[in-house]
Amino acid sequence: MNISEIAEMAGVSRAAVSRYFNNGYISEEKREQIRRVVEETGYIPSAQAQMLRTKKTKLIGVILPKIDSESVSQMVAGIGGAIRNAGYQILLADTENDAKKEIEYLNIFDNDRVDGVILVGTVFTKAHKKALKELKIPVVILGQRLGGYNCVFHDDSMAAAEVTELLVHERPNCVGYVGVTSQDEAAGKHRLEGFLQTLEKHGLDCGPQQRVEADFTLMSGYEKAKELLTKSPDTDAIFCSTDTIAIGVLKYLREIGKRVPQDVAVTGIGANKMGDVTTPTLSTVKFFYQESGAEAAQMILDALDGRQAAVKELKMGYTVIERESTR
Amino acid sequence: MNISEIAEMAGVSRAAVSRYFNNGYISEEKREQIRRVVEETGYIPSAQAQMLRTKKTKLIGVILPKIDSESVSQMVAGIGGAIRNAGYQILLADTENDAKKEIEYLNIFDNDRVDGVILVGTVFTKAHKKALKELKIPVVILGQRLGGYNCVFHDDSMAAAEVTELLVHERPNCVGYVGVTSQDEAAGKHRLEGFLQTLEKHGLDCGPQQRVEADFTLMSGYEKAKELLTKSPDTDAIFCSTDTIAIGVLKYLREIGKRVPQDVAVTGIGANKMGDVTTPTLSTVKFFYQESGAEAAQMILDALDGRQAAVKELKMGYTVIERESTR
DNA sequence: TTTTTATGTGAAATCGTTTTCATATGTTGA
DNA sequence: TCAACATATGAAAACGATTTCACATAAAAA
Secondary structure, rough: OOOHHHHHHOOOOOOOOOOOHHHOOOOOOHHHHHHHHHHOOOOOOOOHHHHHHHOOOOOOEEEEEEHHHHHHHHHHHHHHHHHOOOOOOOEEEEEEOOOHHHHHHHHHHHHHOOOOOEEEEOOOHHHHHHHHHHOOOEEEEEOOOOOOOOOEEOOOOHHHHHHHHOOOOOOOOOEEEEEOOOOHHHHHHHHHHHHHHHHHHOOOOOOOEEEEEEOHHHHHHHHHHHHHHHOOOOOEEEEEOOOOHHHHHHHHHHHHHOOOOOOOEEEOOOHHHHHOOOOOOEEEEOOOOHHHHHHHHHHHHHHHHOOOOOOOOOEEEEEOOOOOOOO | OOOHHHHHHOOHHHHHHHHHHHHHOOOOHHHHHHHHHHHHHHHOOOHHHHHHEEEEEEOEEEEEEEOOOOOHHHHHHHHHHHOOOOOEEEEEOOOOOOHHHHHHHHHHHHHOOOOEEEOOOOEEEHHHHHHHHHHOOOOEOOOOOOOOEEEEEEOHHHHHHHHHHHHOOOOOOOEEEEEEOOOOOOHHHHHEEEEEEEEHHHHOOOOOOEEEEEOOHHHHHHHHHHHHHOOOOOOEEEOOOOOOHHHHHHHHHHHOOOOOOOOOEEEOOOOOOOHHOOOOOOOOEEOOOOHHHHHHHHHHHHHOOOOOOOOOOEEEEEEEEEEOOOO
């Protein structure tokens, strides 16, 4: 089934059929003839031919580090919901935490594979910035701020600062930090900054010897808590850069018989589902991942529509969730 | 940059350049000339033109009910990993639990949008079966068995039967069931069957009045537990069709002061991350979602390669995880 | 009445590849 | 020597749409 057959069956030219689908000038009479034939045959225009001719794919490339993560999958849900009504679809590129693949996909997508890219970023190297600079199609960075680029990110610093208020409410003697690499500016650097800022405000301290660096897993949180508490057994408040890490920390504390929050207060960030079912439940900050995904999608859509002149940076809000692990 | 420009720069015909990329006959001399020009220009052939001409998109359509779900996102991770090396990518279609959209996407994808479809199924209506029957491209059903179609699914019945063994280990007096609609054959019908089978084997019973139907949420598990325990306050073992539901049940039991497992034993299915951090931790069954995704992907790949003559049904194994909520 | 404008139409070019076809040449086997 | 075959090449057709162009016609404006 192609446009020529439809045209012939309807007794019109190919151009007329094309106009029928694209709201071009066409008489009521021919419109009806074509409608009938299209209905009978169930004809759908070839997406490939359209893409080739129009240079529009109606595809948004989504590059992400790992799809099976609560936050990332929520962002994708938000993106999907926002672009569907505009007739776009998601071309998924899961890099499996491989930075090289991020750049590879960026280059592949740039070659007319998709109309725009949403990059769920973690760490930005020189190579990333070079690849981004050379990009010919619109791009939105999601989850990180990157100067000069459209981006949607979370107020990691303020969120960390506010949740730290819960942590230090009972005036701890010895505060600990279980974070992630500050190469990840959002989850590493900014959260650490917010944390330290609140400590300072309260005349508290958390020197480098009180800080340990985990990766994004529960077991790593557990191990690093052990390291921290072995070094400083009198730690009575622990800030964790993610909920998953925090839950690993809780696990270790329970194992050595420390009560939370009586002996040690603990906070996380991210409002992972797990944090609401632990004992004690975890004080944390809720980011609106699905909404940020939707916002990023809208930004790409605007760029594709030719709206949106200047580069936009959108910082999303958050909600502090006070639960049992602090007080 | 198109193939004609490259051909001209290299002093060869378009056909030669095409052969260069597709391992056709080409002399060492020309190969080298083309290689140089391609390297200089960074030329990448237009995917759209290739798709149009070859009728191959190198795309797998993945239709799923909801991407921000632990099991689904793990399946997608598995699919992604398996198809990447074969040069395929995922075109994502999230139906947001809308069965109509499942059929819509099936039809869209069938029209040369993708080379094959993986359908993460839940409920199959007549309309689904009609759409599937009319499908011209290969399809694999993931997560459900559907006779006559390639599918990868889990041994829900046996898994439920085995986890029920844990539940009845202490010879309960009154067994309850919090399940999901049996329109969902995998999570509803088969798990119920497995559950009942083990009960029968032990001379136990769980009549319809002891069974309640939840949806797939934690709060629903909570509400239905309330319903069940109001009706039958002496219930001392509860089978839950999913971990999320089970955790809602645990929440309610704790609220009314029932100890788990001393007063009431509870089991779930699915090995959700939450079940390992609750108090008590949840006895459950681990399915291998990522692996099933990978298997489904391999099946599609085989079908596209012309291998795989007959329809295949692949039933995946499971592992029972005994934790604190039973004993 | 004449000019402008809006509406309607199909032929043909175009998008950027792959593939068929016709045609060579050089090598091998009989 | 001649047939058979593998290797090599470019011209041109094909994939299936959209869009430009030239040309109508009818209605509105001057």
